Amino acid sequence: MNPSDYLSAALMIAGAVFFLAGTLGLLRFPDVYSRLHALTKADNVGLGLVVMGLAVQAESWAVVGKLLLIWLLVLLAGASVAHLIARGALERGIKLWRR
Amino acid sequence: MGALLSEISWGVVLILLPLAGGIACFLFPRAAKVLGLVSVFAVLLSVSGLGWNIKVNGIYRHAIGGWNAPLGIDLYADGLSLLMLAATALVGFGISVYSADYFEREDAARFWPIWLLLLAALNALFLSADVFNLYVTLELMGLAAVALAALAGGRDALGGAMRYLLASLLGSLAYLFGVALLYHGFGSMDIAMLAVRVEASPAVWAALGLMSVGLLLKTALFPLHFWLPPAHASAPAPVSALLSALVVKGSFYILLRLWLEIFGPLGGGVDTLFGLLGTGAILWGSLQALRQTRLKLLVAYSTVAQIGYFFISFPLAASAGVTAWSAAAYLVLSHALAKAAMFLATGNVLRFGGHDRIADLDRVVQRLPLTACAFALAGVSIMGLPPSGGFVGKWLLLQAALTQDRWDLVSVIILGGVLAAGYVFKVIGHAFTLADISHESREVPAKMEWAALLLAFGAILLGFLASPVLSLVGIGVPFGVSEVSP
């Protein structure tokens, strides 16, 4: 188990923690908007960490490039979809949660 | 000329021709009718080419892509598949001539591509020797049939088509599961290879069960026939002719092929089960047909009944192999022609009278003599009265049954004939009487009437061509089974 393995393991565990947080948020938060917020934020960061962890393992730079492309793609898609869902929810008249 | 004829690989032509025709019709919808007719006629020619080829140098086998059996897919054609191909081509041509006039421009553009793809699927199905390939052709045929059935767009047409689609998908999935078990059990998907490797094991029994259920569902044998009558009755006339005469026969052919080569030798009670279901189909179908008040439903239920006849040859094949299978082959061929003629005739009546209530057929004999004659001749073949092909089939079936003293099956066959006479003559009887209501009549082009009549004549002519056809069907695998001559 050389040092790079340890590094990538650590990075990936961190990523997993972020994913866990995102999921917790999804379950616990009261309304749709807050859940969206939690999901996009936590998962993107989590994914970034996981991608970096994998990049360490990758044998060639092309693979690293591809991994980064994947991360970028998820970022773009995640953001816009969250926006669309929020807009759809607003149109459908779902009120924001107030205590 | 001979060299050229035998050099061309007719099997492949048979598949590519309708495929190309279908795509051409799709590309140029305005020329759909002409293209359609041309390609169907070409298919007819190539079937005769294949027939000639098989007659000369025996079984036709073509390894696709140059890869031999286990890896690649083989095209295989012997007597039985040739018979089915011939039936498809003949009936297809008749129906194409009919539908050339039946559909307006808008519907024609939709009908022709799907019909040609269905024809391609049928040809591919009859030629394929690979179990998974059969699944794909089965699926292709199912989807095309559903698309055609839903063409009319009416309330019950769509209901019928939906039910037909669900049933067909369920059938295909069950069949696929069976394929999976066979492949993983014996490592090959080629029927010939499987025939060699298969021996009784739970996987084979499960595969037999699943594939049979799947195919019976698509062939609409008695308990699984619920979807056929509404789908066939509400579809436009040429489509219901296609469904009843050809599509139903496709899945029966696969079951027969699998049974002859893979599952037959295993024995077990399954053939008696088929016999039982066949008996049920005949009785239930005929009784239902007798009850119907609408002509198309009557003819659809008659299909359910006649399918029962095909399955009666399974239990009989135990010892009188040759006669039973040639009987089944002959019944399939003559039923295809006769049922197509019947549905086309019903289409004419529907188009002429605006309705198809049997009680008010209002002297249709006098106003549509050719159609009435077509319906009567087709009825003769369905009933199995002497001059017709149906009679030869029934004669062979009775002969096989009597050699084994299967009195139960003999009585069913005879009772089936009598019940068939019941519902056919119920219609013909009304064709003569004067109905009280008069209804607006829409002119029926002569070509449509003649198409129905020629198909009916074909069914009757089969009565006289028994020995050449049977000798042709004798080539190849099907009748190698348990050769105990009567």
Add this chain to the structure above:
Amino acid sequence: MSAAFLFALVGVGLFSLGLYALIVHAHLLRKILAINVMGSGVFLVLVALAKRTGESQPDAVPHALVITGIVVAVSATALALTLMLKLTAETGRAELPEDQGK
């Protein structure tokens, strides 16, 4: 009980589940879903059993079959959905005629 058989059993389970849903539910969309699940089940069995080649690469043929199967499944689903929509437009309910009575 290698992974292959585990997933094969899961496939069988999915197949039965789908079949149950297909029979029980009246709503056409649910029936289509059930058919897709059954399809996945069968594909799972096919591919899972292809893995019984020990260490070496799994048998490629079932994989090709399943890819073909997936494409066929999607086209069937598309057709089924359109048919369902047209039927609903005609009859007002997304159920087969005989089920509408119940």
Add this chain to the structure above:
Amino acid sequence: MEALTLLHWTFDILLGLGLLWLGWRVLTSPDLFNAIVLFVAFGLLMALAWVRLDAPDIALAEAAIGAGLTGALLLAAFAKLRTVEKNHDIAGQLEKGKLENRSFQWWPATFLLVVAAGLGHTVLSLPHYATGLSAEVSANLKSSGVSNPVTAVLLNFRGYDTLLEMVVLLLALLGVWSISGSALPREAAPGPILDTLSRLLTPVLILVAAYLLWVGAHAPGGAFQAGAVLGAAGVLLLLSGWRLSSHLAGLPLRIILVAGPVAFVAMAVFTMLTGGQFLEYPRAEAGTLILFLETAATLSIGTTLAALFLGERPKNKREYP
């Protein structure tokens, strides 16, 4: 290594159970929309399963077509269903769909349990070690023109299946067009975000599709996966309100749609004329020929899938008033 296999085992079992539970939830969840979303998730889990079974090609196909496109189709259908039922102003119907969770019927359940048990027993009774046709595949791989065995089987050994399967796709489209169900409602004004997203994503998707097509020769990928990605691009464009211009909607669209099957048929005729069997590529150029076929296939699959999603024959003033 002991730990690793244990990890694998737990993951597989979790994945299997997850699949079963999710399948059950999809089928019995009271709310239809809920069921569809769960189905998409189920698709993704299936993709994971394929990866676990060393079937990357299928994973790609499943993710793109199984989960993605089918999910899109289902969601579009659900949306149309709601509008259609609103026309029939059966307000209650929608709720009824939601509430209508059928009581658990014992008879079919027990019957199916028995069937499942039987099938399970059969599956378990199969031999533990079976190589199937992998030996033959690897033997002929070199002469097949591609190194990825799945693509070799798909395009060369069982090319005929692929041809038929392309025809199935075309047929499905023909069926959909002939039934001419209700079309996707045109998006009144796609929000700026969706607009920019589609503008950004479409070229990327096309690039990815091309890449997948190319890589299919020696790594997981291939015509169907690329076609699916292309289809996804089309769906995205359709969602954002883009429609094919009318003069293109006639023959040109149809030519693209039939490109795949036509290419196959042309190839078949070509190989037959040059003395080979049906679809027997000459050994030398097999690779390039396969690639040519795959590009044509990708094009037609992509457009077909997008057209299926659209659900309606694009109006072309010249041909159909």
Add this chain to the structure above:
Amino acid sequence: MNWDAWIPLLVIASSLLPGLIIFFLAEDRKRLRTTLNLAGALVKLALVCWMLWGVYHEHHYETRLTLLPDLELVLRAGPLSLLFLTLSTILWLVTTVYAIGYLEDSPHRSRFFGFFSLCVTATVGVALSGNLITFLLFYELLTLSTYPLVVHRGTEVARRAGQSYLVHTIFGGALLLLGTVWLYTLTGTLEFTPRGFLNDLGEEHRPALVIIFALLIAGLGVKAALVPLHGWLPQAMVAPAPVSALLHAVAVVKAGAFGIVRVIYDVFGVDFAAGLGVTEPLAWLAATTIIYGSLRALFQDDLKRRLAFSTISQVSYITLGVAIAGPIATIGGVVHLVHQGLMKITLFFCAGNLAETLGIHKVSEMSGVGRRMPWTMTAFTIGAFGMIGAPPVAGFISKWYLGLGALEAGQEWVIFVLAGSSLLNAAYFLPILHRAWFQEPQDAWPEEHHFGNKETAWALLLPPLVTALMALGMGMLASAPFSPLGWAQFISQREFYRP
């Protein structure tokens, strides 16, 4: 391919082709249709005479077509088939003339004559068939071609009559098919050979053969109107007169009787059948039919129904003659086939004339009709006397040989049946004659049509007179060389004394 092999086929074609052409003729092409009909009839008559002459000189006419790998359609002109063939050919010619006159202005004539020719083709086919499968083919074709004629009028009554006709004949056909196939599986051949081809079958097949015999006779009995299966005949009287004349007096009913003769002689062989002990019950069945038919005829007021019941009883004479299984009884049975045909067709023609010219359907309306239509009534009288069996007319000959045959075969009880039935015949025919000749005519006939000074159109009058004269001639000149009696003796001699 010598010429002889083609003649039987030509005989069938001579009525099939005109029939098919007529189907497509427009309704108003009366002249062409008549010429076609008559030409077909004359050609067939010429061919039949040619064959008669040939067979008399031991010439051999046979056509063979392969139907199934080891089963052939055979058309062979033997003496028995020629007897029935000549009868149906002559009567077809006469009936065509009658039908042309009868259906002068009625609708659907092309359809009628088309099916009419098809029906005769089937009858000729039945006569000429050389084995049981060909017989079955034409037997079923006969059913199919006669059904449209029965329902020709298109009324509800006609439809119901057609339905009852169908139920009976289809049921009969099914039984016949079963019997034939079973026989085929037992023996492997179905060829008609004089004195049967079952003699060499082993003992264990005996019960099966008895059942097969029962099936075949039941199948044929429907058309031969044996008692339990006769229900359709009286109802089929609703058909127009030429139909009930040719079909229900000659073609259909005779085909059934002819079938029974064929089965007993050329399938089972008389001695073998007697050995099986099946001819005895058949004789009893025929006897009951004779008595039952005559009894029912007594109480029918409708003329055609009375004639129908009389047909039922008369046809069973043939079966009785054959069932008595003696050489002389055979002659009686076979010759009655011809005589009954002639006499009964005369009666039906006269009934048709009465219905067409004076609108008389009931016997009660017939008082004094002899004065208004003397010639028709003379023909009717000759026919009636023939039926009763009074000497000069042909009926006497066949009753004579039947009686003699019965005595010779030691079945005395048949004599009493014959006597009883003659008595009953007299009981239901003589009142008609008495009413026609000796009672004063009522004031006006139901619907009178005038045909100038003649009593009715010549086309309606000539046929009954011709057939009456033939009946009388066959009675008086019974032992002339070419008379049916001579021919029947030739057949019986072939059946029994073949060295």
Add this chain to the structure above:
Amino acid sequence: MNEDIYGIFLLIVVGPLLLAIPALHSRVPWPRHLAIIPALLLIVFPGDASLAMPWFLFGTGFAVDGEVRWILVMSVAVWLTAATVAKSSRRNPAYDRATPFFLLTLAGNLGAVLATDLVGFFSFSTLMGYGFYGLVVHAGDAEARRAGRLYLIFLIVADLALFEALLLAALTTGGNLQYVVVRQAMAGTSSSQLYLWMALAGFALKAGIWPVHLWLSTTFKSAPLSTTLLLGGVPVAMGLLGAVRWLPFGEIAFYVLGMVIMVMGVAAILYAVLMFFMHAPLTMFPVWGTVAVTGLSVMALGTGLAHPAVWRQYEYLTYPFIASLGMFLAALTFAIGRLQDKRQAPEVDLQRVEVLSPWGEGGMGVIERWAEDRLLILRSLWRDLRLKAVEQYQRIFDWGKPAVFIWGWSATITMFVFLGLVFAWLAG
């Protein structure tokens, strides 16, 4: 010599048949007499002649020889008188309608007389029987129809019986049905008993012999003179002729059967005498005369059967006997008939009554008038005598109408008892 004879034979039978066709006989004057002329020619022709007709039915033939000539003369005479009598009553409308039946019966009668074998005799006698029915019924009133119906029933049963006998004969003789051949053959076989009974019953019914004579009396009551005239000559004579020709008299001894027939003959005579006395009217005299005479002939037949030797002795007498019987009955009926016409004329006035037919003026008319005067006187004497006898009886059982009925029955029963005694005595 024989060639032209054939022409006559055929003409005898075919002539009347052709004339019977309504279209012909209405154009020909005197059709009835014309038909009889060929028969007259045959009588005049000397010597025996025969004509074989193998093609007719089963090969019959005509022949005339000494014996047959007797019968021929008798029937020609009877037919001539009947024709003239009918002609005389020209005006009644039934005349034309009756002519075809008259001619048919004539043809049947002559054919039967000349026939040389059983089948020919049987077929011509059937033709005669049905023709005669026409004559009986053509009077047209209800009474004639009832008589006709009765006659018909007896005729049909007779024909059936004869048909059975014919079959038995054909069976034994193997097809050759000449009279002589049949008589010899029937003598030997076992079924001769049945044959005898059938033939006897048939001819008894045809001839109206005692136990089955009912149709004779009813016909006589209702038929016109021209028909009653024929009664004696045609059905009765033919019945007896048939019996003589068919039954094997003189070949074999049937003692018991012979005795029974003899007794029947005696009973017939007794019955006739009794009935005559009971039913007063003179017009019925010919009926009872016929019954008595037939009873006499039956007695003769009975003795023939019982004692063949005696029969062979007097065989030559049979034909003349039948001929004379026919003539006697015809003459009797003619006379009574003529008287009957007289009585319709004013009862008392005995002076000459103008004979209606112009033909009557001739020679025949003179004889006739003389005979009438004598008979008139005789009749009045006879009637007074009988009236007294009846009154005595009447007084004994003076109950009016039923008396006659009871008297009739009691007479029959006594007579039967008497018969039983005679039979017992004979058997004993």
